[in-house]
Amino acid sequence: MSAPASAASASAASPPALEFRGLGKRFFGVPAVSGVDLELRHGEILCLIGENGAGKSTMMNMLGGVLAPDAGEMLIGGEPYRPAKPADASEAGVAFIHQELNLFGNLTIAENILINTMPRLPGLPLVNRRALRREAREVLDAIGLDISPDTKVDALAPGEKQLVEIGKALAADARIIILDEPTTSLTNRETAVLFELLKRLRDEGRSLIYISHVLADVLALADSIVVLRDGERVGGGPAAEFDQPRMIATMVGRSIDQLFPPREVGELGEPVLEVESLSQPGIVRDISFTLRRKEVLGVYGLMGAGRSELARILFGLDPHASGTVRVAGDVTPMSDPIDSIARGMAFVTEDRRDEGLLMDSSIVDNMSLVSLPRRGGGGLFLDAKELQSTALGMAERLSLRSGDPTLAQPVRSLSGGNQQKTVIGKWVIERPDVLIMDEPTRGIDVGAKYEVFTIMNALAAEGTGILYISSELEELLGVADRLLVMNDGMVVAEFPREAFDSERVLAAAFAREQSATATEASA
Amino acid sequence: MNGRSLWVLALRNAPLLLFAIIFLTFGTLSERFLELQSFENIVKQASFIGIVAIGMTFVMLTGGIDLSVGTNMYLSAVVAGLLMQELDASPWIAFVACIAVGLAFGAVNAFMIVRLRMVPFIVTLGTLVAGRGLALLITESRGVILPSEMLRFGSGDLFGVPNPILVFVVVAIVAQVVLVRTRLGRHVYAVGFDDKSARKAGIGVDRTLATAYLVCGACAALGGFVSVSQLGIVNPGFGEFTELYAIAAAVLGGASLFGGVGTVLPGTVLGAILIQMVQSGLVFLRVDIYVQPLVQAAIIFLAVLLDSVRNSTLRNLDRRKIRVEPTAARSTASTRSRADPPTR
Numbered sequence A: 001m002s003a004p005a006s007a008a009s010a011s012a013a014s015p016p017a018l019e020f021r022g023l024g025k026r027f028f029g030v031p032a033v034s035g036v037d038l039e040l041r042h043g044e045i046l047c048l049i050g051e052n053g054a055g056k057s058t059m060m061n062m063l064g065g066v067l068a069p070d071a072g073e074m075l076i077g078g079e080p081y082r083p084a085k086p087a088d089a090s091e092a093g094v095a096f097i098h099q100e101l102n103l104f105g106n107l108t109i110a111e112n113i114l115i116n117t118m119p120r121l122p123g124l125p126l127v128n129r130r131a132l133r134r135e136a137r138e139v140l141d142a143i144g145l146d147i148s149p150d151t152k153v154d155a156l157a158p159g160e161k162q163l164v165e166i167g168k169a170l171a172a173d174a175r176i177i178i179l180d181e182p183t184t185s186l187t188n189r190e191t192a193v194l195f196e197l198l199k200r201l202r203d204e205g206r207s208l209i210y211i212s213h214v215l216a217d218v219l220a221l222a223d224s225i226v227v228l229r230d231g232e233r234v235g236g237g238p239a240a241e242f243d244q245p246r247m248i249a250t251m252v253g254r255s256i257d258q259l260f261p262p263r264e265v266g267e268l269g270e271p272v273l274e275v276e277s278l279s280q281p282g283i284v285r286d287i288s289f290t291l292r293r294k295e296v297l298g299v300y301g302l303m304g305a306g307r308s309e310l311a312r313i314l315f316g317l318d319p320h321a322s323g324t325v326r327v328a329g330d331v332t333p334m335s336d337p338i339d340s341i342a343r344g345m346a347f348v349t350e351d352r353r354d355e356g357l358l359m360d361s362s363i364v365d366n367m368s369l370v371s372l373p374r375r376g377g378g379g380l381f382l383d384a385k386e387l388q389s390t391a392l393g394m395a396e397r398l399s400l401r402s403g404d405p406t407l408a409q410p411v412r413s414l415s416g417g418n419q420q421k422t423v424i425g426k427w428v429i430e431r432p433d434v435l436i437m438d439e440p441t442r443g444i445d446v447g448a449k450y451e452v453f454t455i456m457n458a459l460a461a462e463g464t465g466i467l468y469i470s471s472e473l474e475e476l477l478g479v480a481d482r483l484l485v486m487n488d489g490m491v492v493a494e495f496p497r498e499a500f501d502s503e504r505v506l507a508a509a510f511a512r513e514q515s516a517t518a519t520e521a522s523a
Numbered sequence B: 001m002n003g004r005s006l007w008v009l010a011l012r013n014a015p016l017l018l019f020a021i022i023f024l025t026f027g028t029l030s031e032r033f034l035e036l037q038s039f040e041n042i043v044k045q046a047s048f049i050g051i052v053a054i055g056m057t058f059v060m061l062t063g064g065i066d067l068s069v070g071t072n073m074y075l076s077a078v079v080a081g082l083l084m085q086e087l088d089a090s091p092w093i094a095f096v097a098c099i100a101v102g103l104a105f106g107a108v109n110a111f112m113i114v115r116l117r118m119v120p121f122i123v124t125l126g127t128l129v130a131g132r133g134l135a136l137l138i139t140e141s142r143g144v145i146l147p148s149e150m151l152r153f154g155s156g157d158l159f160g161v162p163n164p165i166l167v168f169v170v171v172a173i174v175a176q177v178v179l180v181r182t183r184l185g186r187h188v189y190a191v192g193f194d195d196k197s198a199r200k201a202g203i204g205v206d207r208t209l210a211t212a213y214l215v216c217g218a219c220a221a222l223g224g225f226v227s228v229s230q231l232g233i234v235n236p237g238f239g240e241f242t243e244l245y246a247i248a249a250a251v252l253g254g255a256s257l258f259g260g261v262g263t264v265l266p267g268t269v270l271g272a273i274l275i276q277m278v279q280s281g282l283v284f285l286r287v288d289i290y291v292q293p294l295v296q297a298a299i300i301f302l303a304v305l306l307d308s309v310r311n312s313t314l315r316n317l318d319r320r321k322i323r324v325e326p327t328a329a330r331s332t333a334s335t336r337s338r339a340d341p342p343t344r
Helices: A002-013 A056-063 A086-091 A109-113 A129-142 A158-171 A188-203 A215-221 A244-252 A307-314 A337-342 A352-356 A363-368 A384-397 A416-428 A446-461 A473-479 A502-510 A512-522 B002-012 B014-029 B036-061 B069-087 B091-115 B120-139 B148-155 B163-181 B183-193 B195-200 B205-231 B242-252 B264-284 B292-318 B329-343
Strands: A018-027 A030-040 A045-049 A071-076 A094-097 A176-180 A207-211 A224-229 A232-238 A271-280 A284-292 A296-301 A322-327 A345-348 A434-438 A465-470 A482-487 A490-496
Touching: A018 A056, A030 A056, A030 A071, A030 A224, A045 A056, A045 A188, A045 A215, A056 A094, A056 A176, A056 A207, A086 A094, A094 A158, A109 A129, A109 A158, A129 A158, A158 A176, A158 A188, A188 A207, A188 A215, A215 A244, A224 A244, A232 A244, A244 A446, A271 A307, A271 A465, A284 A307, A284 A322, A284 A465, A284 A490, A296 A307, A296 A446, A296 A473, A296 A502, A307 A434, A307 A465, A337 A345, A345 A416, A352 A416, A363 A384, A363 A416, A384 A416, A416 A434, A416 A446, A446 A465, A446 A473, A465 A473, A473 A502, A482 A502, A490 A502, B002 B014, B014 B264, B014 B292, B036 B069, B036 B163, B036 B183, B036 B205, B036 B242, B036 B264, B069 B091, B069 B120, B069 B205, B069 B242, B091 B120, B091 B148, B091 B205, B148 B163, B148 B205, B163 B183, B163 B205, B163 B264, B183 B195, B183 B205, B195 B205, B242 B264, B242 B292, B264 B292
Parallel strands: A030 A232, A045 A207, A045 A224, A094 A176, A176 A207, A296 A465, A296 A482, A345 A434, A434 A465
Antiparallel strands: A018 A030, A018 A071, A224 A232, A271 A284, A271 A322, A482 A490
16 A cells, blocks of 8 residues: 555656657648657556547557657656667567457467567577466466466457456566556456556556546546547546546547437337347357337347357357247348348447458448448449449448548548448448447447447437447446346346346346356256 | 267367378278388378478468479579589588578568568569579579489488488477477467567567578478489479479468468378378379379368368367356256157
8 A cells, every 4th residue: 555655755756657748740741649748657557548539549659669759759767768669669668558469369378478588498499388387377376367378368258368468568577558448358357357457566666558438447547647639638637636527528628418319219110130039059048039120229248148149140140059030020040141131130240350340441442341242233343433422421421530531541540439430331321120239339439439329329210220239338228228138148137228227237247156156056 | 078079189180180091091992002111102202392391381370371492492402413513512512502592592582571571472473483494594404413422312211211201300390399399489370370469569570481481491492402312313393383282281281371370290291291192192003193183182172171171160169158058968968868768
């Protein structure tokens, strides 16, 4: 408990761990970051918040040696710091834990943790595997992960991978650790474990920069907060001076009274997706529910409860052993996505980078992807003009902001929120009957979330049935008409909007341990 | 449970199983095939492709490809041969020169791929053509006759182990140790898994890639040297199509064309012997010489098909189960056995 205090008093005498002075970076003349001052003390957690495109990533990429600043300077421990490549950053004790983890699934945990510093046998170029395992074991103990260091990383859960990534930073003895949205794929329990670890690292005197859109997490974790908007520092100070409304107001430059657009639920339409006793051994069991036109049906569950797996089965990506899925009254078993799409289903996947988008293709190309097979009608060749105008119309509807008015810009260069809008656009161009959205707001900012919800409402009003899967309970409660709770591959509870109650939902979602041990005991 | 884990075990060791099946098939069709002498001959003939394929494995593990290995073999053997034929150089000097040419060839590939960021497929396709042209220019497309010492090495043995096999074994062991037990080796796997991540992780991606092409070049030259020491002559067509056999050997041994997956031992070594075994087996069975390539190709297709089936099945089996089925394993087994008899 006395550690932060002593660290603070030390920092008064010694220079801060990290300092930015008037840091700036332009892309093609457009400022992404301009004139940012920042001070990170020893033993401090600094939370960096701002909407997508506010310049957080650009700033951290400069710190991590990925980009070179073109104005201002960075100092580490009072010394000028000019990394030319990521290796220089790690040399200087800076570790950057990206949103997409940098782990090698084909290597073991130990090899991943010590990828650069694999201990060698004395006098030989050979890796000392015993020492490798021992050092990795020490790191694993430090991060509280009780798994053999010889496990291949591919076999780990997302939360475990996140911890391994932090273990890598510790093994490199990083003094400054940057974490970019580390909790997006973690369960609540995994998040709690992570936060404990981060606080412990802070108390050891390390400095952390934590980037997140989850403002509750920021309040729970931060010692100080810096708010960015349009590349400039628009606010900052001790965390105690902030609460959620103030953070949001500073981020967006206006106050958002409501995080969710008003939703007017009229008369629901006829059933459009009917699922009956759907089971797949080891994945889901006996799932039944009905989704009606104009309805937003929420699906909540902890990580590993089977939410995304259910979505994949419904969309025909994964098999199911028994049960029926009826889309608009049609019971033919779904065999593959082509079939599902033809029958009016659409699926916004949880991983937009891997599954949802072709990152190097243009916005137009991405948006036309799903509808292409049905637009060859006129002849052998694609009607580029029509594709272009359809995409433009959709972009406007989604208020997708692109620097290039013809939408020829590669998707990679868009902010997270605009990437997500592109994914949604590609699916809704054909006006699906059933739209499955898996974590559609992951990693996007408050403003973009609001827009995504607005799009959902508009689609529902037009008659689409929306299955909205999320691990953000607050958002589900704010947007859904009805909520299913999944646990251990089963639907364990259902709440109509009138009965929404976060405690009861969480109780149903967390009941896993009891039920699992009960099964164990009865068997 | 038992049957299933056996199935998984079989799938994981598919190259080994395939090897055994083909060996036994030829063995039952021709008794002579099973003699130790013929197996030794097969390994001896496989050794040069094996050595080249081991280098290829390095490159393929990084996610690249080297189509120029056959040309590299020819050019480096030509230089070595001419040194001995024209300048009376000793085989040792010729050997050093041969490897040096191989390394230089690999360095040219590496320079274009790593420094100029060109695509490996195209770069090595280009050097495949250019290198052969250069070698033909030097030799005026005449064969280079090698001194008898070379043949003595090629047909000699150490403690009863033929020299080509010896070289093959040493290269395989060294390569295996490098891949599994050195930083370089682990970085090769990391780069092949995801080069962008590797760069961010501070791995010297360029250095790792360049090393892989250098290793491949050296292995190609060494494989060529071993081969010409058995032939006694470097013919203008020497090394043609070797790249295809080398790639096939690596793939048969389980290497992925997308990088990050593959082994030298047993993988590529088995793959190389497998290819030679099929070739020799067809000769043993007196299969029409024009039909032989067709059978060979069929077996390669079969192996790659098996491999893709294996990969998708293993991926499904390895997929994380998110719930424990209460009716799984023992309970189903016991309820079934109890429930079945009465209904029948």
